[in-house]
Amino acid sequence: MTTDSSPALGRAPLRLLVPAAVAIGLLVVPVVGLVLRTPWRELPELLVEPALRQALWISVLTATAAMLLCAVLGLPLAWVLARTTFRGRGLVRGLVAVPLVMPPVVAGVALLAAFGRTGVVGGPLRDLFGVTVPFTTVAVVLAHTFVALPFFVLSVEGALRAGNPDYDSVAATLGASRWMTFRRVTLPLVLPGIGAGMLLSWARAMGEFGATITFAGNYPGTTQTMPLLIYSRLQSDPDAAYALGLVLLVFSLIVLAVLRDRWLREAPA
Amino acid sequence: MTVNARTEGLDAEVVVARPEHRLDVTLSAEPGDVVAVVGPNGSGKTTLLRAVAGLQPLSSGRISCGGRVWDDTVAGVRLSVQERRVGMVLQDILLFPHLTATDNVAFGPRSRGRTRADARRDATAWLDRLGVTDLAERRPHQLSGGQAQRVAVARALATDPLVLLLDEPLAALDVGAAMALRLELARHLAEYGGITLLVTHDAIDALTIANRVVVLDEGRIVQHGTPAEVSALPRTAHAARLVGLNVLHGQSRGSLVELVGGTELVTTTPYDGPVHVTFPPAAVALSREAGSGSARNQWRGRVGSVAPHGTVVRVHLDAAGGLIADVTAESAGRLGVAPGQEVWASVKATEVTVHAAGPVDRPARIT
Structure with a gap:
């Protein structure tokens, strides 16, 4: 740890340092535990297991699809929230944040209620097109998108708001339509924010469990993602669960490494 | 031309009522005029500029320019910013950071329908006129404040605006750069032939670039005249401090x-x-x-x-x-x-x- 940079203010008080140390322990010990508990010797054979490759493939596929869906739908929504004024904008922003605080299982139940066989959308879908969504790979993508979209929208909306709105004004005086301004000025300026939002939504989708298992089930080959596989294995073969957990941890650390400039940048002294 | 002179120029009756400020200004300018708008902070200078640009809706009033009505709250006319043919240069410069100097200047002509090649040709010609040809392929972060503001002026002029709106264009520059650009700006504005509204804090801008000075205070015009008239007999303490030179x-x-x-x-x-x-x-x-x-x-x-x-x-x-x-x-x-x-x-x-x-x-x- 760094030393106190302003010694004139006195020592950092123990009653703050001790809980801080406990917090660090709470965050670090489980990760260390996982690394220690991983059966390193059997790791190679556990990692070539077909079930893992299948689940990893589904996880990456559905998380990536959800990420792209978040970008395609979330960017326009973020723009509308950041750049237009309309009655009820505050309400819309609040609704966008609901999945952030909603228990994932409830999200899964809600998705079932909407897209299930008798749901508001699911019923007509089945009657008119013979399509059923729940317990399919599409359902996994839908569940992922539902929980990940707020991360994308709020992160990109923040990036849009952080930019100077007078860029839009200048572009308008130069004759650019709003669409052209969006395409040629706004979009390039928030590209880093979009990248971060996509990565965030991808990471959230990779870790998604509750909504997925409720809405899409846990079927190997179609809806069983990595977290669901880990959960299943923990009951039958704990060693495999630890090994799989390590794999997901590595993915998370990669995301953290990519986003380190955003999250780990020290506040200016 | 003489008969239509008033309609060719800018005629603006601008009322913007906001809880904290009220702007109530009537202003006319002829092509070729450089009107310095001076006044203390909060007097409504920037609001006036934004109203002319169409960025600030009028509470009531009428703006016409070039024989066309831009705003008329009674008749319900409100031209979009894009339709008004204004050029804007702000203190913050605001060149598009991801575009080169040339692409920044070409942005306007391109938005107004010129082909890519034509727009670039226009941009190159404007950069040349502003004396920054050698910076054409640089991006804004590679330009000094003075260079960037020259590119911004080129960008604003490249769309051939009827009204050029300059909001403290020299305020962010260091003294030397501001002095050099002030000279060039005076020259370019003389060649430009359109109407310029120049918001400034600096007496020397008002007195050396402008041919007319409008003094705003608390949203109203308290004085209007040539630089000599205003500097000789400033009517407010602020104007006296500003232009009493x-x-x-x-x-x-x-x-x-x-x-x-x-x-x-x-x-x-x-x-x-x-x-x-x-x-x-x-x-x-x-x-x-x-x-x-x-x-x-x-x-x-x-x-x-x-x-x-x-x-x-x-x-x-x-x-x-x-x-x-x-x-x-x-x-x-x-x-x-x-x-x-x-x-x-x-x-x-x-x-x-x-x-x-x-x-x-x-x-x-x-x-």
Whole structure:
């Protein structure tokens, strides 16, 4: 740890340092535990297991699809929230944040209620097109998108708001339509924010469990993602669960490494 | 042209009612006019500019320009920003950071329907006119403040706007860069031929670039006139502080300035070339006889008017092409200054500020 940079203010008080140390322990010990508990010797054979490759493939596929869906739908929504004024904008922003605080299982139940066989959308879908969504790979993508979209929208909306709105004004005086301004000025300026939002939504989708298992089930080959596989294995073969957990941890650390400039940048002294 | 002159120019009645500020301004300008808009912070200068650009909705009023109605709250007309043909240059410069200088300037022509090649050709020509051809492929972060603002001016002019809106274009630049750009700006605005509204905090901008000055205070025009008129008789304390300056034009050689009209003036700032020199009215001392004191600049002149001005007495002289002197009531009484009387005016060389006027001298059109 760094030393106190302003010694004139006195020592950092123990009653703050001790809980801080406990917090660090709470965050670090489980990760260390996982690394220690991983059966390193059997790791190679556990990692070539077909079930893992299948689940990893589904996880990456559905998380990536959800990420792209978040970008395609979330960017326009973020723009509308950041750049237009309309009655009820505050309400819309609040609704966008609901999945952030909603228990994932409830999200899964809600998705079932909407897209299930008798749901508001699911019923007509089945009657008119013979399509059923729940317990399919599409359902996994839908569940992922539902929980990940707020991360994308709020992160990109923040990036849009952080930019100077007078860029839009200048572009308008130069004759650019709003669409052209969006395409040629706004979009390039928030590209880093979009990248971060996509990565965030991808990471959230990779870790998604509750909504997925409720809405899409846990079927190997179609809806069983990595977290669901880990959960299943923990009951039958704990060693495999630890090994799989390590794999997901590595993915998370990669995301953290990519986003380190955003999250780990020290506040200016 | 003479009949339609009023409709060719800018006619603006702008009322913007907001809880904290109210702007209520009527303003007209003809093509070729450079109107300096001055006033304290919060007086509504920027709001006026944004209203003309269409960025600020009017509470009531009417704006027309180039024979076309841009805004009319009674008739329900409100042209979009894109349809108004305005150019805007802001203090923050706001070049698009991801585009090169050329692409920034080409953005306007391209948005207005020129082909990519034509737009780039236009942009190159404008960068050339602004003297920044060699920076064409640089991105904004590779430009100095002065260079970036030149590109921003080129970008605004490249769409051939009817009205050019400059909001403190020199305020973010360091003194040297601001001085250099001020000279060029005066030249480009003279060539431009459209209407310029220039919001500024700096007296020298108002007095040397503009041919008309509008003084705003608390959302109203409190004074309107030529730079000479406003600087001679500012009606508000702010205007007095801002433009209550003597401004003389001349040719400097070393620290001697040969003034337009034949007299000379000594400065402590050696410079070779055309200059504007400024000094505050309070720096002008009056006496009955030619003094032998430390003041090195003395002129004999006739008193034009004498009027109380705050706590002092403001005296107008016909010396050196027109001078303003602020003297205390006591010394005015002692001298017995009265219109028509001959007096000596003197200014210390140390009180004189020299501003380079550049190769193309375009003093404010003083009428």
